[in-house]
Amino acid sequence: MRVIAYIRVSTEKQLDGYGLDVQRDAVRAWARTNGHRLVLIFTEEGVSGKLEERPALAEALRALKDGQADGIVVPKLDRLARDLVVQEQLIAEVWRMGATVFSAVASEADYLVDDPADPSRKLIRQVLGAVSEYERAMIALRLRSGRARKAASGGYAYGAPAYGQKAVDKELTEDTREQDALARMIELADDGKSLREICAELEKEGHRPKRGDRWHPTTVNRCLTRARAAA
Template identity: 35%
Template structure:
């Protein structure tokens, strides 16, 4: 008897595998996706989940058609954060694409598994509200502190907080922010550190 779930979908089975560092191996993920009879497998090797753009994942998203199933070995292989993962699952639902995570036993091709889409949709909405609320609180705190003495920063605390919100919501990358303000990406990183939002971003 197979340890893997039955996947009943009208389309293709598209697998996705990722490891964060070059020292890690894709073997376990590849074997699991092979055992589930994936039609194609997209991979990102040595790519951190924090990267907003991943070549393998980008190719997978472009290849998807209604009725397909996206299959991963573990949830954390797909999303770089809870919000990113939730957004992807909501996109899958809107596209008519199923999602299966083998380790967690998530399978939206089953009636019970469809509840996962609704849960992650609620999580995404809640997380966005928290991010916006925290950004507004940070902006209020920054305004209350007033002007600082010394050499002016290239990015203010207010700009850093807004940048954090845009990055956290997946609307812009750090490079996008740098280009918008005509600064080096490292300047954006330092501004986020100063604003004490690095972990959330």
């Protein structure tokens, strides 16, 4: 079967540690083991699980709708969504296309098929989704608490600065190198370059993302959106 993969990281820890590379390896190994042909990998870098903030997921769903693949695999079900309602909506949407949802985690595989003769499959999948949603809420609570403590001590308290900025002595200031890259992004976009073409040009010219070595279309799109909103 032809399958596409969707991988996602949402935190700096994931970007620096066990994130994208581990997820790519997981879906590739799953495809080899199960005899499927992995035709595309859609990558969402440093974004939350909110649907409106995930352009790569929208691209993956369009690829399924256009018949480029017969199924979609995620390294783990919570990469698809950490919200139970969103999880079930996405799975149902893929099924309506006549496609299949897979997880590279063997213990999750049986729960991605609704079997009228075994309703426990759907129940367990939804319980797992509810647990993921709870974990996301607890992470958000810890972040808010940490930011409140940092703000009370007079420090910058709102997570990693956006591309083009950096925190110096507890204050936000412009990052000259990143501002140059932002200006180049806007110039290339105004020239009609696609997101992938902009990524290639930035790497060719030596402009680096805030984390990692490679630019991704999702990252460029987010930078452009923020830059234009601030203009």
